[in-house]
Amino acid sequence: MPEREAGQGAPNTQSNGIEVEGLVRQFKNGPKAVDGISLTVEPGEIYGFLGPNGAGKSTTVHMLTTLLPPTAGSARVAGLDVANQGAEVRKLIGAALQEAALDPNLTGREHMKLQTALHGLPREERVRRGDELIERVGLSSAADRRVGGYSGGMKRRLDLALALVHRPRVLFLDEPTTGLDPQSRASLWEEVTRLSTQDGVTVFLTTQYLEEADQLANRVGIIDAGKIAAEGTPSALKAEIGRPSVEVLPVDPERRGEAEQILLRFGTAVPAARDALSVRLNEGINELAAIVRSFDSAGIELASLGLNEPTLDDVFLAKTGRHLEGAGEADSAEMRLPEVEAAGSS
Amino acid sequence: MIPDRKYFSAGWAVAWRYLHNLYTKPAVFVPGLIFPLFFLAAFAGGLSAVGDTPKFDYYDFTAFQFCFILIQASALAGVFVGFSIAGDFEQGMGRRMMLATSRRSSILLGYAIGAALRLIVVWVIITGVSLLAGMEVRGSGYDLVGMYSLGLLANVVALLFSAGIAFRFRSLQAGPLMQMPVFIALFLAPVYVPQELLTGWIEPVAKVNPVTALLNGARSLMAGDPTGILLAYGIAFGMIALLALWALRGLRRAEVAG
Ligand SMILES: Nc1ncnc2c1ncn2[C@@H]1O[C@H](COP(=O)(O)OP(=O)(O)OP(=O)(O)O)[C@@H](O)[C@H]1O
């Protein structure tokens, strides 16, 4: 095996990017959880892997972190093949998985002791590195308490700190902010940004949150049902969708139908908030004045009128025909534009 | 593939956590002791009359039983490691170890080191209790080292066997699968009387049971009259070789299971 490793590691060993080519994972008697994805993550970049429940995000992360062998295709992490050079890959990567694997009987500091030793850090460095990271994620005051008593956010932060003990070049974070309060989320975003910009760590981050992908990631891959639906920078993806949408809320619910007739002259229906109506404009922002005039002349009073620039949700909608929020595997079929249909029939 | 410093460092880390959890959770440590102590109490009490039967030719009934308890406690300590491995994989720590170790057989090594260190404590307790109960020791220092070594080998055999199951099932539900075969093998050996006195169906079974060789070896060492030692060690090392393969293959199965 060693001679094989040397040969395959030769090209591109200096890079700390990720190259994925036609990656497939078929579970025994199960779904094709990942169905031929290809993507490239540049060194030092934050890559947001966005998708609904069951899309295949975690399965992809497991393959890239050598926890699960791919059924087909190939992936190189930091220039090394995940299938054949797993031991080498593991030295260069850190990962905080979706379910933070922590031992409730150990304290935060004891976890650090365990993790630094598992990675084989020199004995004299272990305590220093552990304390440094505990401080960095703001757990100093809780470091000697058992993890069983930590809050969800504290566990996440500890898990992140543990993933960093050996100064990985590539970091995998599987839904790191799910279940965190806004404040914890913001501080985690800050930390991830710092890792990428200051330390040059490549970050592969999965999320179900649009804003997270939008604000944090340099580039986004949208995954749905095991396939990449779209890929690019958040702004490029949104620009591809192009036209903004207009959302109105009539004061009188009785006149919804009328309002819809008017609105549909200017664009095609897209899902809207409760009781509101929304269309993606055919021509763009110039039509706004005409819309206002039409409602005015029809005598329909509006409680609100808003112009929405495209979001990543619109991108997801355009590529998959449904919304990201709540588009999990269980309920995907009936999630196709329910609000608009309801509005039409009322 | 020569193990390096990092390999042993990872092994020690696994062992450290295993022992730390035993020490902080007595509920995990105590069951491994209860069985042997229960047997010791039962034998030293009511059953000691067996030792008075004319055909019983071993010099001391408590010493005779101690050897069984030594092998039993050592083997059970190995099985309990299997429980810990299964629990760790069920609860996610297995993944942490799989991710953080570059060469994953160090994980198995770590559990084995932990088991051996735990075993020393178990030995001290059962030996102390037996001596208090009046056990007479005839073997020399060398004999006793040989005897305890057989205990250690029994421990490694049981550990590798149950680790193989734990890695394959990665769930505590596989507990009986680890425990039952070891229990059965232990009791299909000459537990209460010497092998020559066994009658009926158990006699041929005990004859081919590898535990019998270990037990006879340990008893002869205890008596200071080593016999069948080569056989006992040969069988133990043979099983260790086979079961190491079984356990390492199990580890590979765990690796590809995600
Ligand atoms: N071990 C497994 N055996 C069989 N099927 C599996 C296994 N793990 C995942 N799956 C299936 O593969 C698909 C993708 O799952 P995965 O966990 O990768 O999704 P995800 O995008 O991470 O979802 P979530 O946002 O809920 O974490 C799902 O249909 C899931 O049921």
Ligand SMILES: [Mg+2]
């Ligand atoms: Mg997931």
